[in-house]
Amino acid sequence: MRDFDDSPIVRNGNSLILAYDHGLEHGPVDFEPVPESANPRHVFEVAKHEAVTALAVQKGVAETYYPEYEDEVNLLVKLNGTSDLWDPDDYYSPKNCTVQYAVEELGADAVGFTMYAGSDYEGSMFEEFRRVQEEARRYGVPVVMWAYPRGRPIKNDKKTSIISYASRIGLELGADMVKCKYPGSKTAWEEVVAVSGDMKTVMSGGSKTSDEAFLEQVHSVISAGGNGLAVGRNVFQRENPEAILDKLEGVIFEEKQPDQVL
Amino acid sequence: MRDFDDSPIVRNGNSLILAYDHGLEHGPVDFEPVPESANPRHVFEVAKHEAVTALAVQKGVAETYYPEYEDEVNLLVKLNGTSDLWDPDDYYSPKNCTVQYAVEELGADAVGFTMYAGSDYEGSMFEEFRRVQEEARRYGVPVVMWAYPRGRPIKNDKKTSIISYASRIGLELGADMVKCKYPGSKTAWEEVVAVSGDMKTVMSGGSKTSDEAFLEQVHSVISAGGNGLAVGRNVFQRENPEAILDKLEGVIFEEKQPDQVL
Amino acid sequence: MRDFDDSPIVRNGNSLILAYDHGLEHGPVDFEPVPESANPRHVFEVAKHEAVTALAVQKGVAETYYPEYEDEVNLLVKLNGTSDLWDPDDYYSPKNCTVQYAVEELGADAVGFTMYAGSDYEGSMFEEFRRVQEEARRYGVPVVMWAYPRGRPIKNDKKTSIISYASRIGLELGADMVKCKYPGSKTAWEEVVAVSGDMKTVMSGGSKTSDEAFLEQVHSVISAGGNGLAVGRNVFQRENPEAILDKLEGVIFEEKQPDQVL
Amino acid sequence: MRDFDDSPIVRNGNSLILAYDHGLEHGPVDFEPVPESANPRHVFEVAKHEAVTALAVQKGVAETYYPEYEDEVNLLVKLNGTSDLWDPDDYYSPKNCTVQYAVEELGADAVGFTMYAGSDYEGSMFEEFRRVQEEARRYGVPVVMWAYPRGRPIKNDKKTSIISYASRIGLELGADMVKCKYPGSKTAWEEVVAVSGDMKTVMSGGSKTSDEAFLEQVHSVISAGGNGLAVGRNVFQRENPEAILDKLEGVIFEEKQPDQVL
């Protein structure tokens, strides 16, 4: 990692990344709870909230809509991704955008890369990550690793030891930030932080939960020394995404307790 | 996608692409109903009809015949394709032409790419599409994705949810237009449009049907917010292709009802 | 295809290609009927006959002997090929020479490429052909496709519909000439010609037959609108290759009937 | 190999490489005996000991911490590596860093590469090693091969004949130094040295053992004509790593017997 505390995607050392690549990864089914969320413009509007330090989208969505929002939204281009129509023999995520295209043509402030350590394709994905990471250095943009162990040998991808290992892989391979599943407790996230060196760690938002449960999780990450959240459905599947963003802002950037914002 | 409403392949926001890559994809059997359709010159002549905003052909056909027609026909070079002699373990479409060759040597106004999401080769095809899409941007030509989910996990490729997902993949990966199978109704196409953002959607013509049925389908696409049609057999397998093109012109570009043109 | 009627490998619109890659494809066994045919110099001497518009050989044979014959023989470098020692899981032909090397170092007037449509490797071979075809255009030399459907789905590679399809693939992918197996009759070759557009078609000579039978076949190709012959064993396995070349010259280039030359 | 006795990673012809890639190769579990060893800064501090001629780490750790230590520590960037979450069909180690990045961006004094001879991927790893070795020559940095035979055909990777062969492979392919498992005796290491020509050989530290046993092994390597040690756990899993480094310094660089330093 390189120090990127002066990057626009970081605020007071922490980040809140609004992730919106579900149209590719999960398909339109994720837009059903709030149909207008199928419209990227709706989510770009949400991303204008000052709590959001970056909006993470795939190339095509960035290319189509970012020109309208580039003054108000920070862009994280997710470089790889696949559809849920696919059923490969093991987990793999093909590259859909080069770093060069993300930065020069799309105006990316950061790039993201999914890493399925443990998959039969770990070797290929390490090698692809190398290319991405070195190219990102040439362009001076931080690299966020979606650190998701998967595949035959991974029995439980929410086990603390697995998540700690995934985060450490991010540090070893040169990521600037990892996005990990929530392992269940503040203590568990402390274990993650303990092996992650100076690299930033953010929690993956996951499927939609109640405000209380969600804010408790985010707060435990912050208080364990983590750096925030990358969240999709827990924001855009709400009728009033601004409300939850207001609360997240307090917890992530203003050192507030969940009960202070609820 | 990038805005390409000023492209010659668009007229009043819509398109009618005459597709003629059947000699490769299906073989000479598709020419049997109208034997002269085996002669590319015959189809280039048809493509001079003002309803046709582009003729889609493979490299070799473009190279041989387009010099005679470049003033009267807009060219869409289909970049990948395979023969029906092939029986691979899963769906894949190899690249037969680079964007550079299509634009610089053949004079292409647009390029086309078949995407078999759901196939075991989805990963490879995503990566190839990335190269094609980024190269097309450098040359300033729009990219049309033949969005055809196929493979083991795809039980029914005319299901609305599958077609919607396929179209969304086009948006996410940076296509400018998708060509999708007709999912059966105007309502279904509205679902497709709802998840496709600003990207254009056109219906695939499919096998030959009656004028009435065909125009109804095309009209339902237009009235659902779609952008037209990419059609092969339903034009070149007719003895009088001009007649159906006259009718399609009314429906696609002149806001006419099927019964106004029949 | 591009027009190459002014190429040295064409005479009055037709071609007679003497093929001599059997040492690679079949092995020395093909030289047994006429042992001196193992010596490339013997076959280059034969190729000086004015009926021969090009001699097709692999890189190494061209490199060793063509400097002695470049004033008297036109060179077609066969770019791919494999040995008969090989027993791969399906048909494939690796590239043994680049177009650049063939033209710049060997002095090739044309290049040749074997295409096994229908094989599991059809996809790879299409992609390789693309590179070859585009490179050939940069060097301005015509591309001859050995259009040989093979593999599991091909039950009968002499069926007219299979050969027609193979030839059409040549046109679609940008070959300038295809070499196809003889499908058995003039009518059958007419079917091939009907779907091949302006592209030239030549018959593959096949294993050695009688003068009568052979000349009848060649004549039927010419009278069906085909463009000649690519022949190896039916010439170099004869004690007097000049005699058969004299006769072929009459049939292919001088509009003679077989009985006029026999 | 090229002579690199004037390299900073060599002292009096020998080397002591502190290896710290366990966070990637084994995971955080290796940090449990001494939890502060999870913090790379702790290990960089240890590496300031003058007995350590180089610290071997992966790209990300080098990038994050080496700027603070570049005046006091010599850097060996390990170019490939994989996680223990992975369970591939046979041993392989993907490249996570180019030589160019290691030298130009990270300031590497040397590079390291794991070679699993005997694995189904031996062929791929030989080819990757070629690229690494030739690139290292362009940058003038020595290449250390982690010479670890593995895979189906390797029944016992501590057998002298296997280790000798592994070391010889290093010499044949152009490594400057090999790191091999300890084969059990001074005599065995002499066999290794006998087939390794002028190339340097160092012993792999392995899992933690007692001071006595460990120093005896290291001394037997030195007295057999070997060139030292690459060690991780036997240093950083001790509460007082400086103490063992003092002793190793005596044995490796000052010609002392184990009982002189214990």
Next chain:
Amino acid sequence: MRDFDDSPIVRNGNSLILAYDHGLEHGPVDFEPVPESANPRHVFEVAKHEAVTALAVQKGVAETYYPEYEDEVNLLVKLNGTSDLWDPDDYYSPKNCTVQYAVEELGADAVGFTMYAGSDYEGSMFEEFRRVQEEARRYGVPVVMWAYPRGRPIKNDKKTSIISYASRIGLELGADMVKCKYPGSKTAWEEVVAVSGDMKTVMSGGSKTSDEAFLEQVHSVISAGGNGLAVGRNVFQRENPEAILDKLEGVIFEEKQPDQVL
């Protein structure tokens, strides 16, 4: 092939190549009969014998020792090779050195490449050979093919027809010299020569045999029109390699009978 009779690796049209890549291909076991043969310097000294027209070694051995011997020994760098620890699904030999590195950095006078025609990897090896052969032409160094048919379809790799075919493949693909197994008689080698055109053929030395038997074989190759020998164990596994080299010199370069030199 290109004429390379003025190359230093040829003397009076013939060659005696001392091969010393056994440390990689067979492992240290080949050095056991004469332990000092494990030391490359010992073999370089042997190679100073004027009968030896080139010493064939892998990259690492050339890099380490050739600078001391470049005035007295001609260097053939073997570009591919694998270890005997490996047990791949079929025969393949990965490239361990580029032609560029061999010539520019190591000072090679010639390069060598193992070709396993008949293996499942024949296709890949043909393609790799193409790259090597064309690069060798740019550098003006001859290419020697180790022509060793292997794999499932090869029942007997010493059969004359197999060896003839292997040699012919060398000619077809552009090798300048082939090294083949000895097929058992002068007559058999004449068959090889008959299908090899102007390309040079040398016999592979094989495992150690008596002086008499060995010289008879070499003489039969020479008298059959072959061009000499590439030999390893039959030289370096002898206590007095100079003695056998004296005899080989007579047979290969001075037209002597075996009984004249014994």
